[in-house]
Amino acid sequence: MKAEDLVNNNSLTNIEVTGRDTVVYTGIALTAINMARMEERENVLKWISVKERLPDPGEEVLLFEEGSPRPFEIGWLREKQGDHKSNWALQNGDVVFEVTYWMPIPKLP
Incomplete structure (x- = not known):
């Protein structure tokens, strides 16, 4: 209810x-x-499947990358450029492709 x-x-x-x-x-x-x-x-505070929907490109979110040594990262979706599909940029400059879930960054206390 x-x-x-x-x-x-x-x-x-x-x-x-x-x-x-x-x-x-x-x-x-x-x-x-x-x-x-x-x-x-x-x-x-709900994890959202990338199959369900994606955040706006450039919006910083908390990412979950299954199987990664650091499965939780802060990053953003990069816009699709030419023939390349969209990918995720991390704060440290790395780029990842296998993000499975994301969520908005919670507000600070």
Whole structure:
């Protein structure tokens, strides 16, 4: 269940107490807020398959290269040039081709 479902299924904004006054149950509201925060965190810190989609060329991301001695690197997708297919550039200047997953770089604390 997602936070939005919790809000919609429990009609948080349409609970009538007396007359036309409406209230929100604090427990449900706090649960929905916490669920929304967790959903946001999961979406930000999720590995994305290169088969699913690619980052914008030039955007620095965290890369995973399976089988590499250093499987995690910061790099970016280089634009396709001529007949050469796109490849990944690393901060140290190396170029790699076998990246399988990537994710946006998490925000600093």
